[in-house]
Amino acid sequence: MKIKQFEYKPLAHYSYAIISDGKMALVDPERDPMQYYKLAEENNATITAIFETHPHADFVSSHLQIHKETGATIYASKKTGADYPHTPFDDGDSVTMGNATFTAINTPGHSPDSITIQANEDENIALFTGDTLFVGDVGRPDLREKAGHLKAKREELAKMMYKTIQNKFTNIPDAALVYPAHGAGSLCGKGMSADASSSTLGNERLGNWAFKNQTEEQFTSHLLSSQPFIPHYFGFNVSINKDGADVLSKSIGNVSIQLNVSEIEDDTLVIDTRDEADFKKNHLPNSINIMATSATSKFETWLGSTVKPEEPFYLVASSIDQISSLLDRTAKIGYEKQIKAVVTLSNKDLKQTPKLDVAEFKNNLDKYTIVDIRNQSETEEGLFFDNAHTIPLHKLRENASNLPSEKPIVVHCAGGYRSAAGSSILENQFPNSTVFDLSDAVTEFKK
Structure with a gap:
């Protein structure tokens, strides 16, 4: 059993190809399937199975396209309510591909329809855990209150996750490899390790907070606290993946x-x-x-x-x-x-953004309206400027009208990337005001 991990860095997404005896299975494939087709061709393998661990919120999967172009069978939990051709795959279900056997484990918590795929070949065991079990963390439980065939409140899903971690992996040996759908930087969890893209079940039992001896109340309290923001597109992608993308x-x-x-x-x-x-x-x-x-x-x-x-x-x-x-x-x-x-x-003169005189700004902070567009978790740790107005970037377009605009406006984040977007949003909102981007000069103001 040969396992290939693919990484799409901007979304910290991992997808997988498993090859056994000339056949290939895919787990949680990303939107463009060509890299999987290339691997199959290089290994003289035929793609016969596609496993979807759940309807993803943060990226569009190519499972339906791969099915149409290769004839491979899509396997997904019946709880997904999928509208694409598929074979239900839940507790007790298994399928053999080459010399490998794939077994479904229902692991609700991130979503009510999450499954983990257990692959066995000889003595080798691999767990494709989707957004259930990450390296160092588990999936967030607050994305399915308004999206998906099955909707569930975050408190309900957090309790499901507790039961999943307590019971679903109990009889699987420590040596089993853990292959998650995401790594550090993904918004599908809050505390994933940045040091590894895979792990073993034994290492997670030792180092992952979710496996520690704790009550359900302690577990759910930790899981529900300080989760990242939810982008506009997450529920939209759940719906696309439930139907299958074009x-x-x-x-x-x-x-x-x-x-x-x-x-x-x-x-x-x-x-x-x-x-x-x-x-x-x-x-x-x-x-x-x-x-x-x-x-x-x-x-x-x-x-x-x-x-x-x-x-x-x-x-x-x-x-x-x-x-x-x-x-x-x-x-x-x-x-x-x-x-x-x-x-x-074109090369014609269009609209320009004025450049901030950082030295003048530094000496006259009270003459500016300062807007901090970092996330709430960042601003709670401290502000760069005592008189800053705080609106996270993902909420700025909807809430910009609440800002005063009599003074010149200076926008900052933590390093410069987000402030380019934030300052341009406010430039549109306040066409009669001067809007500046502090950009990477913000590092001069760190306390």
Whole structure:
């Protein structure tokens, strides 16, 4: 049994291919299946099975596309209420592929329909735990109150998770390998280890807080506290994954491209993905600067946190070479159908963002309205400025009107990436005010 882990870093997502005797199974595949097809071809293997551990909230899966293109059987819990062709896979169900046997374990907690896939071949055991068991943590229980075939309150799911951890892994040996669907940086949990992408059940029993001797009340209290924010797109992705997403190439192939644009015809939102320096020099009105300048930038997270599902927008690329990548990244969260067009900008003078005189600002803080757009957990640990107004970035568009705008506005986060988006949001909100981005100069003000 050969196991290959795939990582998509911007969403800290892990997917898996398991090869045995010329056959391949996939677990929680991401939106673009080509990397799995390439691995199958390289190993002269046939993809015969796709396992979905639950309807994912933070990314769009390609399970239905793979089924259509390979004929592989999709396995998912009957509790999912899936609308795509599938074989129910729950406690007691198993399927053999090559020399490996895959068994379903119902492990509710992150969602009511979560399953863990146990793969056995000879003496080797691997657990594909989805968003149930992470390295150092367990999945958050607060994402299924308003989404999915089965809805459950966070308190109910936290109690389910306690029972899952207490009972579902009891008879599995310490040597079993643990392969989760996410690592550190994912919003599907709060305390995942940044040191490893996989583990053993024995190591988790020793080091994971969830396996410690504790009461249900102690467990649920810890699990429910201080969970990260929930982006707008999470419930939307649960619905997409329950139905099964469209074939990627067809879906992004319908998006039009417009080159050398100097204006747009309406007041539709513009998402400008260029570097903040280029954006500040020249951008279209009604633009938000969500940078997609590196392979690891959190573009998907902040796009899905700032823009609501089904809200139309234009997408600005820095060059022709970036267009394909931008479409793929936008499709990772199922937002490609909202794109009115991908555009590149002309060389004409468009809108500019003024540059902050940091020294003048430092000496005259009371002359500015300072807006801290870090997450609540960050601001609770302390403010950079005593008189700052705190609105997390994911809530800024909806709450910006509550800010005073008589003074020049200075926006900051913790390092500069988010403040580029935040300052551009406020620039749109307050066209008659001067809005500055403190950017990475914020490090000069750390207490």
